[in-house]
Amino acid sequence: MTSPQVRTADEKTILVSSLARHRQVILWKIQDLDDERLRRPMVPSGTSLLGLVKHLAGVEYGWFCETFGRQVEPMPFDLDQDPESDMFAAPGETTADIVAFYQRACAAADAAISEIDLDTHGTSWRGDTVSMRWVLVHMIEETARHAGHMDIVRELLDGATGDHAPAV
Numbered sequence: 050m051t052s053p054q055v056r057t058a059d060e061k062t063i064l065v066s067s068l069a070r071h072r073q074v075i076l077w078k079i080q081d082l083d084d085e086r087l088r089r090p091m092v093p094s095g096t097s098l099l100g101l102v103k104h105l106a107g108v109e110y111g112w113f114c115e116t117f118g119r120q121v122e123p124m125p126f127d128l129d130q131d132p133e134s135d136m137f138a139a140p141g142e143t144t145a146d147i148v149a150f151y152q153r154a155c156a157a158a159d160a161a162i163s164e165i166d167l168d169t170h171g172t173s174w175r176g177d178t179v180s181m182r183w184v185l186v187h188m189i190e191e192t193a194r195h196a197g198h199m200d201i202v203r204e205l206l207d208g209a210t211g212d213h214a215p216a217v
Contacts, residue, residue: 061167064185065159070213071192072155075105076148077214078199082206084144091205098202099138101195103147106154107135108191112184113158116171121157125150158188 055066079087079098087099103126110121125142126134138147167182179187196212203209 060182061162061185064167064182064189065162067189068185068192071189071196074196074213075102075151075192075199078196078203079144079148082203086206087144088138089206091202095137096198096202097138098199098206099144099147100136101199101202102151103138103142104135105192105195106147106151109151109154109158109188111174112188113161116173116179116184117161117165117169117181118171119157119161122153 052066055063058066079102082098084099088097090097090100107124107126110124113119114121124135125139125146128134138144162181162185165181167180167185169181170178171181171184173179200210200212
């Protein structure tokens, strides 16, 4: 839930808050499931909860860090060799490995967001010039889209539904 203060805050605060909310959903969707269920593909494309987390980690680093010339850790996949390799947990990767990768990517992205003005331009992996503002909006869309996928996959796994963790 968005706090009343955020609803009337400056543009960057609103965008960062929205991204943070959807990131929380990503981690909430994998709670209380064992490794086998997190890896289990539930649709013909092979989508799994853990694969979606891995993918989102890669795009956090890609859009927020690589686009703006910032340091990125070595990726645990090779998109040149296999364009879908970021969507699947490799046999040697643990749930803890992938969650930690996502958390490091989000932390690196947050550092970039806090230090880079919304109007600053960078170059995307496709060679397009983009602003930090555009990247924030794009990543809100990307994260929310995959949170929706995770909601469906989670429902197929154990019947759990919901778009945000219940308030405690």
